[in-house]
Amino acid sequence: MTASFQWDYLRSEVDRRLRMFVDRQRPLVGAPELAPLMTTAEDFLAGGKRLRPAFCYWGWRGAGGEDDPAIFTAAASLELLQASALIHDDVMDASDLRRGRPSAHRRFQALHERSGWRGSSTQFGEGAAVLLGSLLLVWSSEMWRTSGLPAEALAAAEPVHDIMRTELMCGQYLDLLEQAHFENTFDSALRVALHKSGKYSVEQPLRLGLVLAARGQEPWIDRLCVEYGQKVGIAFQLRDDVLGVFGDPAQTGKPAGDDLREGKRTMLIARTLSEASERQAEDVRRLLGDPALDTDGVERLRRIIEDTGALAASEEMIKRYHDDALTSLERAPITAEARAALEELAAAATSRQS
Amino acid sequence: MTASFQWDYLRSEVDRRLRMFVDRQRPLVGAPELAPLMTTAEDFLAGGKRLRPAFCYWGWRGAGGEDDPAIFTAAASLELLQASALIHDDVMDASDLRRGRPSAHRRFQALHERSGWRGSSTQFGEGAAVLLGSLLLVWSSEMWRTSGLPAEALAAAEPVHDIMRTELMCGQYLDLLEQAHFENTFDSALRVALHKSGKYSVEQPLRLGLVLAARGQEPWIDRLCVEYGQKVGIAFQLRDDVLGVFGDPAQTGKPAGDDLREGKRTMLIARTLSEASERQAEDVRRLLGDPALDTDGVERLRRIIEDTGALAASEEMIKRYHDDALTSLERAPITAEARAALEELAAAATSRQS
Numbered sequence: 001m002t003a004s005f006q007w008d009y010l011r012s013e014v015d016r017r018l019r020m021f022v023d024r025q026r027p028l029v030g031a032p033e034l035a036p037l038m039t040t041a042e043d044f045l046a047g048g049k050r051l052r053p054a055f056c057y058w059g060w061r062g063a064g065g066e067d068d069p070a071i072f073t074a075a076a077s078l079e080l081l082q083a084s085a086l087i088h089d090d091v092m093d094a095s096d097l098r099r100g101r102p103s104a105h106r107r108f109q110a111l112h113e114r115s116g117w118r119g120s121s122t123q124f125g126e127g128a129a130v131l132l133g134s135l136l137l138v139w140s141s142e143m144w145r146t147s148g149l150p151a152e153a154l155a156a157a158e159p160v161h162d163i164m165r166t167e168l169m170c171g172q173y174l175d176l177l178e179q180a181h182f183e184n185t186f187d188s189a190l191r192v193a194l195h196k197s198g199k200y201s202v203e204q205p206l207r208l209g210l211v212l213a214a215r216g217q218e219p220w221i222d223r224l225c226v227e228y229g230q231k232v233g234i235a236f237q238l239r240d241d242v243l244g245v246f247g248d249p250a251q252t253g254k255p256a257g258d259d260l261r262e263g264k265r266t267m268l269i270a271r272t273l274s275e276a277s278e279r280q281a282e283d284v285r286r287l288l289g290d291p292a293l294d295t296d297g298v299e300r301l302r303r304i305i306e307d308t309g310a311l312a313a314s315e316e317m318i319k320r321y322h323d324d325a326l327t328s329l330e331r332a333p334i335t336a337e338a339r340a341a342l343e344e345l346a347a348a349a350t351s352r353q354s
Numbered sequence: 355m356t357a358s359f360q361w362d363y364l365r366s367e368v369d370r371r372l373r374m375f376v377d378r379q380r381p382l383v384g385a386p387e388l389a390p391l392m393t394t395a396e397d398f399l400a401g402g403k404r405l406r407p408a409f410c411y412w413g414w415r416g417a418g419g420e421d422d423p424a425i426f427t428a429a430a431s432l433e434l435l436q437a438s439a440l441i442h443d444d445v446m447d448a449s450d451l452r453r454g455r456p457s458a459h460r461r462f463q464a465l466h467e468r469s470g471w472r473g474s475s476t477q478f479g480e481g482a483a484v485l486l487g488s489l490l491l492v493w494s495s496e497m498w499r500t501s502g503l504p505a506e507a508l509a510a511a512e513p514v515h516d517i518m519r520t521e522l523m524c525g526q527y528l529d530l531l532e533q534a535h536f537e538n539t540f541d542s543a544l545r546v547a548l549h550k551s552g553k554y555s556v557e558q559p560l561r562l563g564l565v566l567a568a569r570g571q572e573p574w575i576d577r578l579c580v581e582y583g584q585k586v587g588i589a590f591q592l593r594d595d596v597l598g599v600f601g602d603p604a605q606t607g608k609p610a611g612d613d614l615r616e617g618k619r620t621m622l623i624a625r626t627l628s629e630a631s632e633r634q635a636e637d638v639r640r641l642l643g644d645p646a647l648d649t650d651g652v653e654r655l656r657r658i659i660e661d662t663g664a665l666a667a668s669e670e671m672i673k674r675y676h677d678d679a680l681t682s683l684e685r686a687p688i689t690a691e692a693r694a695a696l697e698e699l700a701a702a703a704t705s706r707q708s
Contacts, residue, residue, distance in 0.1 A: 028520050033531055037524070088488065092481035117534040119617075119643075127446035127530050130484055134442065134491060135523040141495050142516045151505070162496045166382050169489040170391070176481050177387055180471040263473075289473075 006341060007054070007348075013072040014053045018045045018079060021143045036111055037132055040104050044083040044136075047099045049352070051236075052078040052205040054345055055229075059209020062338030063221070070148035074212065077147065078205055080140035085168065087133040091126050092176070093262060100253030105129035149212060157211045164204035171195035178265050186274060189267040190234065197240070198233030202349065206342075220333055227328035228342065235321040235350040238314050241268035243354070245305060251354040257298035263289020268305065268314050275308035322350045360695060361408070361702075367426040368407045372399045372433060375497045390465055391486055394458050398437040398490075401453045403706070405590075406432040406559040408699055409583075413563025416692030417575070424502035428566065431501065432559055434494035439522060441487040445480050446530070447616060454607030459483035495519075503566060511565045518558035525549035532619050540628060543621040544588065551594070552587030556703065560696075574687055581682035582696065589675040589704040592668050595622035597708070599656060600665070605708040611652035617643020622659065622668050629662035676704045 022042060029038055053075035060071045089095070090103035097103060102110065109125025117124065144161060145154065175196045182188045207225045211217055243252055244259030245268065252258075259266065269288065273281060284304060287297045305311050325346050329339055376396060383392055407429035414425045443449070444457035451457060456464065463479025471478065498515060499508065529550045536542045561579045565571055597606055598613030599622065606612075613620065623642065627635060638658060641651045659665050679700050683693055 025520065028517060029524055031524075034524055034527065037527060084488075088484050092477070092484060094477065112534060115535065119534050123446070123448065124530060124534050128527060130442050130446060130487075131523050131527050131530070133484075134438075134488065135520065137488060137491055138495075138516075138519040138523065141492075145512070158499070162492075163382060165492040166379065166489065169485050169492065170383055170385075170388055173388065173391060173482060173485050176478060176485070180466060180473050180478050181469065 007344070010054055010057055010072070011050050013069075014050050014076040014079065015046070017073045017076040021073070021076070021080075021139070025139070036108065036128070037135065040107055040132060041083070041136060043101070044087065044098075044104065045079060048079060048082065049348075049354075050079065051345070051349055052082060052201060054341075055202055055205040056209040058338050058341045058345065059206040059211075060213045061209075062332070062334035062342065063210045063213035064335070065209070065213030068149070071209070071212070074144055074147035074149055075205075075209070077140045077143035078208075080136050080143055081165070081168070084133045084136035084140060085172070087129050087136065089172070091129050091133070092172075095262075097254055097258075100249075103129075104132055108132075152215055153212045156215045156217075157208050160204060160207050160211055160217075164200060164208070167195060167204070168200045171197070171200065179263070182265070184265045184270050184273065186267055186270040189265060189270040193234055193237040193267055194230065197237045198230055200233075201236055202233035203229030224328065224332040224334075228325045228332070228346070231321040231325040231328075232346045232349055235318045235325070235346075238267060238318050238321075239350050239352060241266040242311065242314055242318075243352075244268075245302060246311070248353065253354065256295075257293065257301070260288060260298055260301050261291055261293045268310055271313055272305045272308050272310040275310060276304065280304045280308060318350050322346055361698070364408055364411055364426070365404050367423075368404050368430040368433065369400070371427045371430040375427070375430070375434075375493070379493070390462065390482070391489065394461055394486060395437070395490060397455070398441065398452075398458065399433060402433060402436065403702075403708075404433065405699070405703055406436060406555060408695075409556055409559040410563040412692050412695045412699065413560040413565075414567045415563075416686070416688035416696065417564045417567035418689070419563070419567030422503070425563070425566070428498055428501035428503055429559075429563070431494045431497035432562075434490045434497055435519070435522070438487045438490035438494060439526070441483050441490065443526070445483050445487070446526075449616075451608055451612075454603075457483075458486055462486075506569055507566045510569045510571075511562050514558060514561050514565055514571075518554060518562070521549060521558070522554045525551070525554065533617070536619075538619045538624050538627065540621055540624040543619060543624040547588055547591040547621055548584065551591045552584055554587075555590055556587035557583030578682065578686040578688070582679045582686070582700070585675040585679040585682070586700045586703055589672045589679070589700075592621060592672050592675075593704050593706060595620040596665065596668055596672075597706075598622075599659060602707065607708065610649075611647065611655070614642060614652055614655050615645055615647045622664055625667055626659045626662050626664040629664060630658065634658045634662060672704050676700055 022038070022045065056075040056078060057071055061067070065071060086098060087104040090098055091105050095103050096106055105125040105128070107125070108128035109121045112121035112124040171192070174192045178184065178188060178192045203225050206229045207221065210221045210224070214221060241259070244254070244264060244266065245257060247254070249256050255261070273284060276284060283300060287293060287301050290297065326343060329342055332339070376392070376399065407426075410429040410432060411425055415421070419425060440452060441458040444452055445459050449457050450460055459479040459482070461479070462482035463475045466475035466478040525546070528546045532538065532542060532546045557579050560583045561575065564575045564579070568575060595613070598608070598618060598620065599611060601608070603610050627638060630638060637654060641647060641655050644651065680697055683696055686693070
């Protein structure tokens with residue numbers, strides 16, 4: 001069985017287990033008035049690359065875990081956490097779109113408008129999305145805990161699970177600070193990238209799987225999580241930065257140059273600013289974060305990001321981090337099958353188009 | 355040892371355990387930039403009546419649980435859940451104050467303004483408060499699970515814990531619908547009150563304690579939770595409705611008539627509308643929810659609520675529910691000490707001034 005085949009298998013198992021979990025909640029959330037919560041949750045859970053469950057699953061297999069159905073349920077619970085984070089994120093950023101479709105708060109707002117209800121539709125939309133995000137956060141811990149994995153495996157991984165979730169909230173707060181207050185040096189942007197997405201997207205899902213199977217933390221696990229996990233995680237975020245500026249809207253589901261319009265302070269932008277001429281820096285300051293930024297403005301910013309060498313430097317860093325990660329993978333005492341899968345996952349996380 | 359003495363003991367134990375838990379998080383949340391998250395969390399956790407932990411603790415004692423330090427930790431975790439709900443609630447309602455002090459999102463907004471940071475201070479404040487609420491939600495499940503209670507006790511109560519949190523989010527969504535869309539009959543307001551606060555404030559905390567000690571659900575537990583718990587829970591919410599209109603600002607920490615200015619559709623308002631004359635109903639529709647409502651307007655609405663008999667009917671219903679709850683308490687096979695404490699708690703929940 002090749003890793004590529006297992007990738008499809010993993011995705012369909014994750015999908016199926018998410019549907020099963022949501023179905024289990026229907027007796028509690030089955031009232032017709034609550035239907036918009038359920039359908040929005042289902043829509044959000046149907047999308048996604050399933051990268052986090054994949055890192056968790058291959059951590060488990062890598063440390064000798066059997067192909068137990070319960071690991072798919074535990075791994076799939078990370079998608080509930082991710083859906084929660086995306087829904088809250090879109091409220092915080094006032095984003096209209098997610099994967100090419102309206103964000104959760106915009107959907108609830110549209111429901112309010114369509115129905116001609118009382119009061120502010122914006123406030124209703126945001127309130128409902130905050131609640132739905134919290135509901136999915138609660139569900140993710142329930143799904144994790146009731147996965148059917150042995151109690152001693154869960155007990156060993158519980159501290160990692162707790163730390164990951166605290167880190168996620170703190171990392172997102174650091175991101176708010178980066179946007180509002182930090183100096184947007186490359187180092188500050190790198191720190192935010194590590195805490196907001198690097199750890200939570202790759203390192204900790206992988207660690208969860210490894211610790212579940214090994215029934216505890218071990219030095220080689222920590223080394224692999226730091227050397228492979230953090231490197232792939234940061235490269236993953238660098239790819240995100242590049243896609244946010246140069247990505248194809250048909251693939252990313254976001255308008256062209258959306259991060260530029262939002263004024264996101266990323267590693268890519270930090271490097272651009274540190275390398276920019278006086279004139280280029282002035283243009284960046286003027287155009288970045290302009291909500292009315294048009295195609296010409298996007299083009300001008302893209303050109304500066306290319307001309308300063310920031311784009312090439314980011315691509316080079318992605319490649320270097322990716323290659324370093326593979327080197328550390330070679331040294332890790334994991335199964336050959338897991339090594340091949342984690343190689344493929346590193347490529348998928350860093351070369352993706354969406 | 356009288357129940358009154360134990361009430362102070364319980365409060366100080368809950369306070370202490372919350373401080374210990376937050377201290378345990380410092381290694382993760384200790385960076386100076388994260389300090390505003392920590393201080394706001396600590397402020398929110400320092401206040402509160404500790405009713406939910408008290409119901410949980412006395413459920414535990416009532417079903418024969420020992421005075422184990424671990425039960426205080428488990429019970430105290432409900433305050434983290436409550437702090438999370440309040441912080442998110444204030445964002446959703448755009449409330450400025452909580453217990454007489456700025457709400458969490460207003461504090462973060464003020465931090466942004468005071469520091470002269472970039473971008474919208476409102477958006478920063480709301481984003482930070484959403485994250486802090488999610489962090490406390492995550493912490494509440496961590497504190498619950500790591501309380502030190504025996505694994506079989508936790509396993510027995512876990513389904514109740516899961517259901518309670520799903521019910522809380524769904525109940526709050528029902529409340530949004532009640533404000534935006536339902537017909538605000540007494541019955542619809544009663545249903546929201548039960549789901550939003552009745553179950554979560556009294557019934558489920560009590561059930562958690564009982565099931566933890568009994569190591570499972572039993573018919574008498576369910577009967578007590580429904581007959582005592584739901585009745586006290588609804589009376590608790592009715593008291594809330596009355597305090598929201600007639601409460602003393604020095605005690606409630608909210609401006610006089612705050613619920614009227616917010617236009618909250620409560621059981622008290624539903625009953626007022628159903629009993630109002632044409633002229634009174636017109637005044638209610640005109641004044642209720644007016645953000646600029648002045649003292650005269652508040653006075654006019656209060657008079658209508660009194661003149662229609664809605665206030666007296668609410669007080670009567672509180673008394674009847676309270677008395678019914680005590681009757682069902684007499685029949686329950688719990689310890690005499692717990693019975694006395696739960697009597698006292700029923701009075702505290704329904705006769706409070708804040």
